Amino acid sequence: MRQIFDIHGGIHPPERKELSDPGFVMDCPPPSKLVLPVTQHIGAPARPIVEVGDTVLGGQMIAEAQGPVSVPVHSPSSGTVTAIASRAVPHASGMTDTCIEITLDGRCEWITCEGVADWRAESKAVLLDRVRLAGVAGLGGAGFPTAIKLASDRAIGIHTLVINGTECEPYITADDTVMQCFAREVVEGAEILAHMVGAETILLAVEDNKHEAAEAMKDASAHLASAEVVTFPTKYPSGGEKQLIELLLNVQVPSGGIPADIGVLCQNPGTAMAVRAALIDGKPLTDRITTLTGMALGKPGNRRVMLGTPIGELLALGDFNSETSDRVIHGGPMMGFAVTDLDMPVVKITNCVLAPTRSEIPPPQPQQACIRCGLCAEVCPASLLPQQLYWFARAKDQEQLERHNLMDCIECGACAYVCPSHIPLVQYYRSAKGSMREASKEKLRSDNSRVRFEARQERLERETAARDAKRAARKAAAEARLEAGDDPVQAAIERAKAKKAQQEGEQ
């Protein structure tokens, strides 16, 4: 039995996980059309490689990765590309983005997928390439390109792979369901991931409110000496990767660093399953398990959903009652954001679609003045000073925000949850982080411009100097010849005279 450590702070919001009945995957008939955003991950948008009118098959790549941090997009089923246009996408801004719309033909024809025969025999580069081409991005909610995470070569090697099945956010049971229903696949995926990064230990981390998932993981990993299932007390946000690592290993990821800096790699169980599918079945990521839950639904539950399915159609499957519903949330109640348009599609990061009633999750209360009670600092899992950060964010004091490590905030929302004045603290931090990132980008840009401007000035000066020098040299040479009695004008006249005399002589 492994010793479990504690993290600072944390909260215990009502879990309400039983609502979506974890452990069962309900079927989900193919929708009439799919809307696939070219950006379903963190990084540069993928570039569409199909045109309107093209016929596509399931599993076919329809947008390719562009730039180092990017992920391709594949068609989940067969059909015709009917539009490549701006559509509403799941994003906190509620803005539109380029999407590829596919009208399905209902035949569900797929390309032939071929996996690798023996992944143990393949080199890391081949496996990485497969993961990259399969369009795998972290399915836990952030959507970071998995291949990049696996390829990052920090100074020390990875010794521990953590499969993060914590799923600490209320309501969501997608990972729980994946671990229960696809235990074998998850463990096999974990084995492949550990092989790829050279990790000796695999920790399958499950919160103690998911007995069935922990049991399923134990059964599936019994044959592996290197794997261990670890359960630990339920607390939000134990599932944050830095928090989980501290909980399991009692080491902290350095400020501004990533887990790889201390030799740890965290992956979501769904991602492990997707990596397995990419390598063994050769199948790209085109669907995911999504929790559909909330009191405004008649039939909540976990569904295997094709990426690109409009959220509205998904809600209809769950007997959505629009009268009792107050709003629809993409993601969980703590970190999710409101769905402003029900045509928004399910994407790689959609772990949950939540349709609560008004009494279930009441609208936010009006914000009041901070009373400096300090509750926020007590619950902050990153041991920050939320109250100070709040003042500095309001004052837009970037220097102080940086000094108080705003960038280490994981935006879990625990501070805002306990705030008796209902201050939307996380929004202040998100806004301040956004402007800090923007400012550092602008700084890079202006530094670059300065270098280019100075280089150009220097070049212009050099060119002028070179021109002047040439002119001076010519002048000096002419003068020198003149002084030596070698006057070119006189010489030319003499040559002409001589020629004339010669011609006259001939005549």
Added chain:
Amino acid sequence: MLESLSAQPILLALIALVGMALLFGALLGFAAVRFEVEGNPLSDQINGILPQTQCGQCGYPGCRPYAEAIAEGDSINKCPPGGEDTIHALADLLDVEPEPLDSEHGTEAEPTVAYIREAECIGCTKCIQACPVDAILGAAKLMHTVIVDECTGCDLCVEPCPVDCIDMIPRKGGIQHWFWPLPNESRTGNIIATDRESEQVAA
């Protein structure tokens, strides 16, 4: 000699002080020559704050000349691309009162980049010569194009173009550049029932 000096301590003290003054003076003089800082460090710092658009809207040919002018005492509110933020940063650095942007030099606007309508470009190279950061690529009688990542949005290339085929388009905007705005604080307060009633009456 020594005896007469020790009889007059004031003289002794004076000699000692003058001696020390000469010694330290020589030391300082040596340090000033030996450790001389090239250029003006203040104007470098100011130049670091300026946005490096190199647009010349301040009336100087580029950001560095303006930085040097500020170091010499010119006013800090002549940079429209930098806007309020730059003025505040400069005011902090120089310990002066921030002033509002001088509208004579232009108004603060969203950052832009130049875009050449390539079909219309005749390849005259006039914009290439105008670009302060060498962000335009092309050759005589061949099409030109703007390297978007290097363009500062100074719009100095627009005027020389004989066929008016250069547009300035917004650089930001779109989902990739979005980040959360600060919460709307106008909803603060008014939680007491009577407050809300009076608000409704007023409305």
